[in-house]
Amino acid sequence: MIGVGRVLREEQIQAFHTDGYVVVEDVFSPDDLQPLVDDITAEVNRRAELLVQQGELSQTYAEADFERQLAKISLETDKLALSIWNGVLSSPGIFHLISHPRLVDIAEVFCGPEVIASSVYRLRPKLPNYAYGAVPWHQDSGYFEPYCDHALVITAWVPLVDATEANGCLWVIPKSHEHDVLRHRLHESGRYLEIVEADLPEGQAVACPVPKGGAMLFTNRTIHGSFENRTDIVRWSMDLRYQSAALPTNAPITRLEGDDLPSVAAGVPAACYPPEADFLVRSQKRPNEVIRTPEAFDALRRNYAPQSVTNRWGVHWAAPKAPADHS
Numbered sequence: 001m002i003g004v005g006r007v008l009r010e011e012q013i014q015a016f017h018t019d020g021y022v023v024v025e026d027v028f029s030p031d032d033l034q035p036l037v038d039d040i041t042a043e044v045n046r047r048a049e050l051l052v053q054q055g056e057l058s059q060t061y062a063e064a065d066f067e068r069q070l071a072k073i074s075l076e077t078d079k080l081a082l083s084i085w086n087g088v089l090s091s092p093g094i095f096h097l098i099s100h101p102r103l104v105d106i107a108e109v110f111c112g113p114e115v116i117a118s119s120v121y122r123l124r125p126k127l128p129n130y131a132y133g134a135v136p137w138h139q140d141s142g143y144f145e146p147y148c149d150h151a152l153v154i155t156a157w158v159p160l161v162d163a164t165e166a167n168g169c170l171w172v173i174p175k176s177h178e179h180d181v182l183r184h185r186l187h188e189s190g191r192y193l194e195i196v197e198a199d200l201p202e203g204q205a206v207a208c209p210v211p212k213g214g215a216m217l218f219t220n221r222t223i224h225g226s227f228e229n230r231t232d233i234v235r236w237s238m239d240l241r242y243q244s245a246a247l248p249t250n251a252p253i254t255r256l257e258g259d260d261l262p263s264v265a266a267g268v269p270a271a272c273y274p275p276e277a278d279f280l281v282r283s284q285k286r287p288n289e290v291i292r293t294p295e296a297f298d299a300l301r302r303n304y305a306p307q308s309v310t311n312r313w314g315v316h317w318a319a320p321k322a323p324a325d326h327s
């Protein structure tokens with residue numbers, strides 16, 4: 001299998017399967033992450049300038065470093081931070097991170113050679129001492145189509161600063177991926193699904209610090225959450241997801257003879273998360289269908305007509321808006 005022994009050690013692969021998660025250090029060089037940091041900074045400056053023009057912010061704080069600018073802005077208004085939490089950005093830096101060869105090598109270890117970058121990617125600026133940034137206990141599958149509960153959709157959680165227990169790194173319940181998808185309820189914020197404390201399985205939760213340049217990988221049934229940031233810097237991170245092309249996907253790919261792909265007509269969902277567009281990020285069988293440029297990625301996401309996800313919990317949460325309907 002491509003990638004095994006090169007991108008991950010055998011014990012890391014084992015840990016992922018046994019515990020439901022693994023932290024991998026040194027996935028990216030600082031140069032790898034800088035274009036994304038620059039894109040985010042440009043976007044923060046753009047939105048801050050608008051707020052200054054509208055009289056809602058005294059200055060853009062552009063001289064502050066990446067870890068502090070949004071924290072300073074947010075002491076005056078939380079509008080900018082909220083617009084990032086509640087939106088889904090599309091930028092060349094985001095595309096290059098999702099399709100970073102080392103990350104895709106890692107995804108290939110678990111998903112096989114036909115790798116779909118799942119539609120669900122999120123940028124999260126967890127602000128200092130701000131309740132909005134906490135993400136309650138959940139399994140990512142709580143948000144996905146039930147059909148995909150027992151498939152593997154991996155999350156690569158990538159911090160853009162050193163993520164520590166103090167600034168709100170992720171917590172997981174080891175081995176919780178062995179459970180089915182547990183009941184999720186609407187969190188009091190109305191923005192998240194959560195597994196309430198009483199429904200959590202036995203097991204000691206562990207904090208998972210990840211240094212900048214590393215990534216944490218976990219499964220769609222691994223129970224995780226993140227809590228307060230008790231520092232004065234913003235805990236910036238991105239979470240990205242990957243799956244096999246053999247699972248339901250709305251990526252524009254050719255179904256090939258011999259593929260055991262499920263059909264929508266047979267009641268199988270169009271994708272594990274139909275509200276946003278998937279794309280093919282690596283393929284041996286369909287190399288011409290791999291999305292290779294930020295422009296193609298952006299066009300695909302903007303032109304996608306969102307479809308709803310099965311409302312299995314009977315609740316509605318305020319899902320972030322994808323590029324097509326958010327500026």
Ligand SMILES: O=C(O)CCC(=O)C(=O)O
Nearest residue numbers: 124135140155226237239
């Ligand atoms: O970044 C966070 O704080 C939460 C991330 C998360 O829950 C996820 O990636 O599913």
